[in-house]
Amino acid sequence: MIFLRRQLPLLITFVAGVVFAAQYYVPHPTSELMLTEVTKWLQIISGFALVLGVTSLFHIHAVKIRRKEPGWAYSLILYGGILGTIAAGFSYSFTAGQWVNGKETINGIVTAFGWIYSDMMVPLQGTMFAILAFFIASAAYRSFRARSREAALLLIAAIIVMMGRVPLGEMLLPVSGDVTQWILNVLNAAVRRAILIGISLGAVALSLKIIFGMERAYLGGGKE
Amino acid sequence: MLRPLAVLVCLCLFPLTAPEAGAQQAFAPPQNLRVIDTPSDSGEGLTVLWARAGYDAPEVRYQIMLGDGAEKKMVAEFPADSHYVRDSRWPWWTRVDRPDAHQFNLKSGKGLELKNGTPYAVAVAVVKGAERVEAAPVQAVPAPNWVNWNQMNNLLLVLLFGAVVFGSIRAAKRREIFLRRIPGLDAVDEAIGRATELGKPILYLTGAGDMSEPSTIAAAVILGRVAKRVAAYETDLLVPHRDPIVMAVCQEITKQSYLEAGKPDVFREDSNFFITTDQFSYTAAVDGIMLRRKPAANFFMGSYFAEALLLTETGASTGAIQIAGTDSDHQLPFFVTTCDYTLIGEELYAASAYLSREPIQLGTLRGQDFGKAFILVVLALGTLLATVGVLFATDLPMIVLDLFKDLK
Numbered sequence: 001m002i003f004l005r006r007q008l009p010l011l012i013t014f015v016a017g018v019v020f021a022a023q024y025y026v027p028h029p030t031s032e033l034m035l036t037e038v039t040k041w042l043q044i045i046s047g048f049a050l051v052l053g054v055t056s057l058f059h060i061h062a063v064k065i066r067r068k069e070p071g072w073a074y075s076l077i078l079y080g081g082i083l084g085t086i087a088a089g090f091s092y093s094f095t096a097g098q099w100v101n102g103k104e105t106i107n108g109i110v111t112a113f114g115w116i117y118s119d120m121m122v123p124l125q126g127t128m129f130a131i132l133a134f135f136i137a138s139a140a141y142r143s144f145r146a147r148s149r150e151a152a153l154l155l156i157a158a159i160i161v162m163m164g165r166v167p168l169g170e171m172l173l174p175v176s177g178d179v180t181q182w183i184l185n186v187l188n189a190a191v192r193r194a195i196l197i198g199i200s201l202g203a204v205a206l207s208l209k210i211i212f213g214m215e216r217a218y219l220g221g222g223k224e
Numbered sequence: 225m226l227r228p229l230a231v232l233v234c235l236c237l238f239p240l241t242a243p244e245a246g247a248q249q250a251f252a253p254p255q256n257l258r259v260i261d262t263p264s265d266s267g268e269g270l271t272v273l274w275a276r277a278g279y280d281a282p283e284v285r286y287q288i289m290l291g292d293g294a295e296k297k298m299v300a301e302f303p304a305d306s307h308y309v310r311d312s313r314w315p316w317w318t319r320v321d322r323p324d325a326h327q328f329n330l331k332s333g334k335g336l337e338l339k340n341g342t343p344y345a346v347a348v349a350v351v352k353g354a355e356r357v358e359a360a361p362v363q364a365v366p367a368p369n370w371v372n373w374n375q376m377n378n379l380l381l382v383l384l385f386g387a388v389v390f391g392s393i394r395a396a397k398r399r400e401i402f403l404r405r406i407p408g409l410d411a412v413d414e415a416i417g418r419a420t421e422l423g424k425p426i427l428y429l430t431g432a433g434d435m436s437e438p439s440t441i442a443a444a445v446i447l448g449r450v451a452k453r454v455a456a457y458e459t460d461l462l463v464p465h466r467d468p469i470v471m472a473v474c475q476e477i478t479k480q481s482y483l484e485a486g487k488p489d490v491f492r493e494d495s496n497f498f499i500t501t502d503q504f505s506y507t508a509a510v511d512g513i514m515l516r517r518k519p520a521a522n523f524f525m526g527s528y529f530a531e532a533l534l535l536t537e538t539g540a541s542t543g544a545i546q547i548a549g550t551d552s553d554h555q556l557p558f559f560v561t562t563c564d565y566t567l568i569g570e571e572l573y574a575a576s577a578y579l580s581r582e583p584i585q586l587g588t589l590r591g592q593d594f595g596k597a598f599i600l601v602v603l604a605l606g607t608l609l610a611t612v613g614v615l616f617a618t619d620l621p622m623i624v625l626d627l628f629k630d631l632k
Contacts, residue, residue: 025379027266027372046434046469053468053498060497071516128504132530135537143561192553195569199551201385201595202573203438205588208386210441214393214584217445217576218435218473 010213017211057082088112157183251279251350253357254286254326259346259364264318264375267340267368268332273309273321274348274359280304288328289347289358290336296347296361299336300328304350310619315626318373323619338366377627388594393587401586408547408565409578415545416453419520425460426450427519429510429535430474431526431550432503434467439551442572443525444470446549448477449579450523455485463496464513466506471498507531511538524548524563525572528555536562549575602628 020038023031061075089102091113096106104114144155163169164180209215254274262269272288284304289296310323321327330346332338343365349358395401419426428447433440447463454461463478465471475496482491499509511534514522522539524532524546532555539546540562548559549567559566567575570592577585606628609621 021382025372025375026370027264028368028370029266032266042436049468049472050501051468052472053465053501056468056471056494056496056498057500060494063494074512124508125502125504128508128534129530132534135533139533139537139540139558139561195553195556197599198570198592198596199553199573201592201599202442202570203551204382204385205389205592205595206438206442206573208389209584209588212390215441215445215576217448217477218441219476 006216006219009219010216014211014213017207021207021211085113085116088116251352251355251357252277253359254348254350255359256325257348257359257362258321259344259362260320261364261367261369262329262331263320264369264372265331268338268366270330270338270344270346270364270366271320272326272328272330272346272348274326276308276324276326277304277350279350279352284350284352286326286328287349287351288330289349289361290330291345291361292342296345298349299330301351302328313630314374315377315629316622317376317626340366340368342366375630377629378631381628381631385591385595389588389591392589392591392594393584396583396587396590401583401590403578403581403586403589406567406571406574406578408549408567408571409575411545411547411565412450412579413453415521415523415547416450416457416459418545420457420459422520424520425462425517426454426521426523427510427514427517427539427544428461428463428523429525430463430465430470431524431528432466432531433470433527435469435473437527439525439527439572440467440470442576443549444474444477445576446523446525446572446579447474448481449576451478451481452485455482455487455490458487458490461492461495462513462517462519464499464506464510465496466499466501466503468498471496503529503531507534510535514538514542514544518542519544522546524550524559525567525575526550527552528559533558533562539563 020035023035057078061078063069064072064075065079088111089100091100091111092098093100093106093109093111096109096111098106100106100111100113102113103111104117105111110118140158143151144158145151160176161180161183163173163176164178170177206215210218254277256273256275258273260271260273262271282303282305285301286304286307287298288300290299291297307326307328308323309319309321309325309327312319312327312329326348328348330336330338338344343363345361345363347358347361349356416426428450430443430447431437431440435441435444451461461478463471463474465474475493478496479488479491482488499506513519514535515538519539519542522536522544524536525548528535528550529552532550532552536546536548536559546563547565547567548563549572550556550559551569551572553569556566556568560568573592574589577589606625609624613619613621613625
């Protein structure tokens with residue numbers, strides 16, 4: 001059992017890690033083909049894993065409804081939403097005269113499934129995204145209150161960049177455009193690159209540890 | 225093996241502004257025409273090389289003629305003072321001719337199709353006004369290669385870095401390594417303690433990535449350490465997921481942590497649960513959990529996109545202590561402004577070492593520090609060499625600079 005639970009996954013990780021690290025240095029079409037094939041496998045596995053996820057989702061909300069936990073009505077709405085969308089995807093469109101079969105439109109006619117997606121899902125997503133503008137404003141207000149030297153510096157930099165990014169700002173303060181570019185291209189880019197170098201080294205070190213079996217926590221902890 | 229050495233010698237002997245070779249040369253066909261299979265490529269490519277001529281000037285044009293039978297057609301035309309070996313992206317150890325020779329790469333693409341294993345005749349013509357002379361065609365066969373020698377510097381540095389990391393791990397096993405304080409990680413215990421005192425749950429997010437992303441793996445590893453402490457305090461843990469595979473892995477990690485903490489009975493299978501793969505639906509659901517369950521501590525580890533601020537600002541409004549750790553540099557400002565503590569970039573990868581204090585983890589950190597010191601030295605040296613190269617118009621610095629080219 002230990003072989004199946006620990007050693008076999010470690011062996012697979014080592015072989016796959018070495019092979020795919022080497023693949024980067026092999027330009028031959030066979031190597032590209034191998035990568036494409038494995039990417040397809042990954043997609044298939046992800047498809048199966050989605051069943052796991054949906055099972056978890058159904059289970060959690062079924063328990064909530066059964067126990068009448070606070071907010072259980074939302075779980076009921078979730079069930080209705082999932083089952084309703086599935087039903088709409090498999091339904092028969094009388095207007096188009098054929099089965100919907102997961103299509104959003106048939107001969108230019110919007111199906112019920114397409115309506116759920118375009119008129120419910122997309123506007124809801126847009127709404128969530130739009131809220132971001134207000135959240136940015138409130139987060140900016142809290143952080144830009146010049147309570148410390150760093151916050152004051154942040155405030156000044158933000159004002160300059162904002163001025164340099166809008167035509168009106170650049171008209172009022174012509175130098176703001178050039179200063180903005182300098183802040184973004186020199187200060188900002190330098191710091192971002194420094195962070196990226198650190199991240200890359202961290203990622204390479206973590207990958208090496210995983211490939212050589214030194215980091216095993218992702219298998220479920222344990223030190224055996 | 226001798227070719228890279230010869231090219232290296234050429235780099236040393238022929239500076240950027242080499243004296244006009246054959247300045248008095250008459251208008252003659254291109255000399256020393258060579259056509260070879262493009263090295264280090266995936267096939268369907270040929271490289272054409274010929275000597276620099278005295279008549280090379282913007283008004284003179286070279287034409288590349290290609291044919292697989294009797295007929296040849298023109299596939300490229302360019303000014304004669306362009307397309308030198310030194311202009312190519314190839315590093316010095318894969319260059320196949322002197323830096324001042326001409327080089328043109330033919331590759332299957334728009335309007336050109338080269339088949340592996342098929343012989344092609346390539347000729348180079350030179351046009352000046354109404355005059356046109358053409359070199360005798362040369363045959364070559366494109367073929368795919370098994371090794372990309374252009375990337376060997378990358379491999380060399382990865383091996384070097386790997387050796388430093390493993391060396392540091394060995395050293396860490398022998399003696400203690402100092403680790404600077406990371407306030408965000410010191411606050412983990414505080415956050416868990418606070419949640420226990422208030423009797424509220426802890427919310428832990430592993431980010432938007434899947435298990436193929438190092439940041440997600442790091443987030444999952446940190447979850448293991450956090451879950452162990454959460455188990456010891458018997459506090460509720462909520463881990464909503466966007467990826468079912470990450471959920472399955474995290475379930476195992478959490479289970480193991482509870483076992484190691486000696487509290488398997490407290491473990492709840494549904495502490496890790498899947499919500500949806502959709503970005504904003506997931507965000508709305510997690511925001512809902514934050515507002516309804518009011519967790520005392522929120523952890524945001526892994527990679528994030530536009531949802532970062534929506535999540536952290538909602539968390540901040542509930543008064544939870546918030547600790548973030550991400551390698552998504554574009555989201556860092558949002559985390560810094562809305563969270564109490566933020567692990568910036570590599571600190572996410574250091575978190576596991578900091579929390580566990582295991583020699584393997586600490587040694588890796590030390591290895592990373594050596595790597596950063598090495599990069600700092602290279603940056604300073606590279607800047608100096610590149611400046612010298614421009615000031616003295618010489619290719620010599622490229623011998624060193626090429627070693628650090630395209631290190632993706």
